[in-house]
Amino acid sequence: MLVADRYRLHAVIGRGGMGEVWRGLDEVLGRPVAVKLLLNDGADASAEARFRLEAQTSARLHHPHVVGTLDFGTWQDRWFLVMELVEGDSLAGELSTGGPLTPERLAQVAQQAAEGLAAAHAQGIVHRDIKPGNLLGDRDGTVRIGDFGIARFVDDPSAGLTTTGQIVGTGLYLAPERAIGTPASSASDLYSLGCVLYELAVGRPPFEADTATALLYQHVDAPPVPPSRRGATLPPAFEAYLLSMLAKQPGERPTARQVADWFGSGAWRGAPEPLPLEQPAAARHRGPQQPAPGGTRRRPAQPTGTRRRATGPAPARRSAPDTATGTRRRGPEQPGTGNQPPATVRPAPGLPGSAPAHPAPTGGAPASGLGTGWNTTVHRVPARRPGLRSSLRRHSRTTAVVAGTVLFLSALLLGMALF
Numbered sequence: 001m002l003v004a005d006r007y008r009l010h011a012v013i014g015r016g017g018m019g020e021v022w023r024g025l026d027e028v029l030g031r032p033v034a035v036k037l038l039l040n041d042g043a044d045a046s047a048e049a050r051f052r053l054e055a056q057t058s059a060r061l062h063h064p065h066v067v068g069t070l071d072f073g074t075w076q077d078r079w080f081l082v083m084e085l086v087e088g089d090s091l092a093g094e095l096s097t098g099g100p101l102t103p104e105r106l107a108q109v110a111q112q113a114a115e116g117l118a119a120a121h122a123q124g125i126v127h128r129d130i131k132p133g134n135l136l137g138d139r140d141g142t143v144r145i146g147d148f149g150i151a152r153f154v155d156d157p158s159a160g161l162t163t164t165g166q167i168v169g170t171g172l173y174l175a176p177e178r179a180i181g182t183p184a185s186s187a188s189d190l191y192s193l194g195c196v197l198y199e200l201a202v203g204r205p206p207f208e209a210d211t212a213t214a215l216l217y218q219h220v221d222a223p224p225v226p227p228s229r230r231g232a233t234l235p236p237a238f239e240a241y242l243l244s245m246l247a248k249q250p251g252e253r254p255t256a257r258q259v260a261d262w263f264g265s266g267a268w269r270g271a272p273e274p275l276p277l278e279q280p281a282a283a284r285h286r287g288p289q290q291p292a293p294g295g296t297r298r299r300p301a302q303p304t305g306t307r308r309r310a311t312g313p314a315p316a317r318r319s320a321p322d323t324a325t326g327t328r329r330r331g332p333e334q335p336g337t338g339n340q341p342p343a344t345v346r347p348a349p350g351l352p353g354s355a356p357a358h359p360a361p362t363g364g365a366p367a368s369g370l371g372t373g374w375n376t377t378v379h380r381v382p383a384r385r386p387g388l389r390s391s392l393r394r395h396s397r398t399t400a401v402v403a404g405t406v407l408f409l410s411a412l413l414l415g416m417a418l419f
């Protein structure tokens with residue numbers, strides 16, 4: 001098939017919600033390309049506008065870690081988008097074929113995906129659909145962010161909702177603030193990236209549930225179980241930093257720039273700071289930014305230029321639910337994987353019951369990670385949820401109380417030391 005007298009389509013690479021992607025050849029320039037053809041079913045009147053927006057948005061970005069846009073137009077009444085061809089597998093494919101990634105590969109994914117996001121955020125673009133399938137790995141492992149199909153500019157008042165008030169994004173990776181209907185910000189992308197890294201480390205996403213409502217509650221209310229308690233072998237600094245990306249409050253997450261710098265610095269190899277008696281003298285003088293190969297129990301390394309609150313130790317110290325088992329097996333002991341929502345999920349009065357709000361096409365399969373119908377883009381769940389909103393506020397209050405107590409005790413100890 002020759003599209004627009006120029007692009008020879010060879011084989012379908014994959015299908016998404018908006019169209020199918022083909023491997024092809026630009027016969028004019030003689031180079032391989034990927035061509036996305038918008039589905040022609042006429043089912044979604046806004047699809048054409050979204051497709052055009054994807055083209056325009058991605059065309060503004062020129063970055064080694066973002067899939068480049070080469071052309072856009074119509075051919076035989078179908079819209080097409082021509083992109084750089086990424087020859088390797090998506091991170092979703094990498095996980096399903098090879099299992100959880102090594103810390104080295106994970107750090108590379110984190111750094112490069114964050115570089116791509118930082119470039120988008122610098123242009124005022126929020127991706128809004130960061131998920132394993134949208135992170136493409138080149139043959140040499142280079143990670144490129146694709147699919148800006150639902151990206152928005154941060155000052156776009158319609159960002160976050162469709163015209164019918166539905167939440168846009170992928171539920172397994174949806175930031176808490178988005179679960180309560182707040183428009184996505186760059187911090188929302190960082191939360192999604194945190195969920196993706198978690199999944200690539202553990203083999204399962206941080207939160208899973210049988211219903212969309214229960215899943216949203218977990219994003220808002222449930223502390224993620226540290227990956228190490230689910231079988232992942234990450235250096236402690238890496239784990240702490242990853243958990244900081246999953247902070248419930250957007251302002252407590254590191255920025256994309258900080259994530260890229262931190263992983264690029266090698267600080268992820270570090271371990272928590274040892275207790276005073278265990279600490280070797282040389283390590284005491286090592287700066288907090290430096291990696292600590294082989295060290296034990298050192299405080300997580302601080303990212304360059306990162307706000308103190310975004311460095312990760314706090315989430316890591318948060319006690320995990322007793323349901324964590326340290327296994328990768330999916331079962332009722334893992335958060336949200338049983339038939340009932342976990343104890344931390346409190347369905348609010350008036351919310352839909354246990355029936356999935358967005359039924360999985362596989363016949364009611366739970367929201368259990370890659371390959372399920374929940375791994376989709378638009379959630380047909382009413383976006384404004386008072387219960388979820390107050391839940392998020394409660395998190396802020398708890399943080400304030402803890403911070404106040406720590407401050408008070410510090411002052412008390414200081415006073416005792418002085419007098």
Ligand SMILES: Nc1ncnc2c1ncn2[C@@H]1O[C@H](COP(=O)(O)OP(=O)(O)OP(=O)(O)O)[C@@H](O)[C@H]1O
Pocket residue numbers: 013014015016017018019020021034036067083084085086087089090129133134136146147149376377
């Ligand atoms: N530039 C590209 N090079 C190589 N493969 C690509 C490229 N763009 C997309 N793909 C592959 O094509 C498949 C479909 O991509 P597409 O962006 O249409 O859908 P999706 O992200 O899977 O779903 P949705 O758009 O509904 O979120 C994906 O699996 C992806 O791996």
